[in-house]
Amino acid sequence: MLKIIKTRLNQGMRTTPWPKKPVTLIDRYRGLPQVNGACDPEIIRQCAERCPQRAIDAAKKTIDLGRCVFCGGCAGDFVRFTGNFELGCTRRDDLVTTGSLPNLAARSRAEFKKLFGRSLQLRQVSAAGCNACEADTNVLGTPFFDLSRFGIDFVASPRHADALHVTGPVSRNMKNALLATYAAMPEPKVVIAAGSCAISGGPFYGSEEIIGDLNSLLPVDLYIPGCPPHPMTTLHALVTFFKGRAG
Ligand code: SF4
Numbered sequence: 419m420l421k422i423i424k425t426r427l428n429q430g431m432r433t434t435p436w437p438k439k440p441v442t443l444i445d446r447y448r449g450l451p452q453v454n455g456a457c458d459p460e461i462i463r464q465c466a467e468r469c470p471q472r473a474i475d476a477a478k479k480t481i482d483l484g485r486c487v488f489c490g491g492c493a494g495d496f497v498r499f500t501g502n503f504e505l506g507c508t509r510r511d512d513l514v515t516t517g518s519l520p521n522l523a524a525r526s527r528a529e530f531k532k533l534f535g536r537s538l539q540l541r542q543v544s545a546a547g548c549n550a551c552e553a554d555t556n557v558l559g560t561p562f563f564d565l566s567r568f569g570i571d572f573v574a575s576p577r578h579a580d581a582l583h584v585t586g587p588v589s590r591n592m593k594n595a596l597l598a599t600y601a602a603m604p605e606p607k608v609v610i611a612a613g614s615c616a617i618s619g620g621p622f623y624g625s626e627e628i629i630g631d632l633n634s635l636l637p638v639d640l641y642i643p644g645c646p647p648h649p650m651t652t653l654h655a656l657v658t659f660f661k662g663r664a665g
């Protein structure tokens with residue numbers, strides 16, 4: 419027993435200090451992109467053409483973070499990727515950006531903060547995701563991210579859930595299961611679109627086998643971009659949206 423206590427003391431606190439302290443992700447992480455509006459139009463055109471997601475509007479010089487998979491193919495003179503992982507948004511239109519996003523805390527709804535600010539139960543549905551979004555959601559339960567310290571947990575039954583956390587492009591085969599899960603949840607209920615697939619179809623954009631836009635099926639309250647969203651992006655979005663502030 420003493421050996422265990424000594425080992426734990428030597429290990430120290432393993433949980434991320436966020437939100438009490440800011441954290442910096444590894445250098446190769448690609449967060450919020452910054453667009454250089456003064457870039458040569460020919461370079462912008464080439465970036466738009468190269469983008470596998472058709473996420474770049476060369477005329478407006480914007481990137482759609484709902485479609486972007488953060489592959490880095492446009493990085494250079496036109497786009498610089500920052501380490502900012504705070505990407506959660508409440509409106510789909512706000513994800514089309516030149517490099518800034520609205521303050522999520524200011525956009526969170528008062529009734530959700532009142533109802534779920536101290537306790538939030540999530541039901542996760544993988545609607546044909548590739549498992550990367552699901553894996554990076556799963557790690558939120560580890561001691562490092564420790565989602566439970568904020569009163570947020572995942573539950574097995576939709577009847578116990580306050581919010582539906584959807585990943586994947588919603589294949590036609592998963593559509594009915596997703597709608598049945600949503601119908602089984604008590605009111606009021608929140609819908610979260612996590613990952614490029616759930617927001618826009620992601621790499622499956624344009625396929626006839628998918629719905630590709632969760633908002634066309636259910637009313638989305640919170641968008642969490644990424645492919646997959648970094649766990650810190652999800653943690654920040656959930657805590658900020660449901661508590662109205664980080665922490
Ligand atoms: S990082 Fe995003 S916008 Fe840039 S090329 Fe890749 S998918 Fe397109």
Ligand code: SF4
Pocket residue numbers: 546547548549550551552585586587612613614615616620621644645646647
């Ligand atoms: S958004 Fe990317 S990581 Fe998530 S399910 Fe789709 S392809 Fe996989």
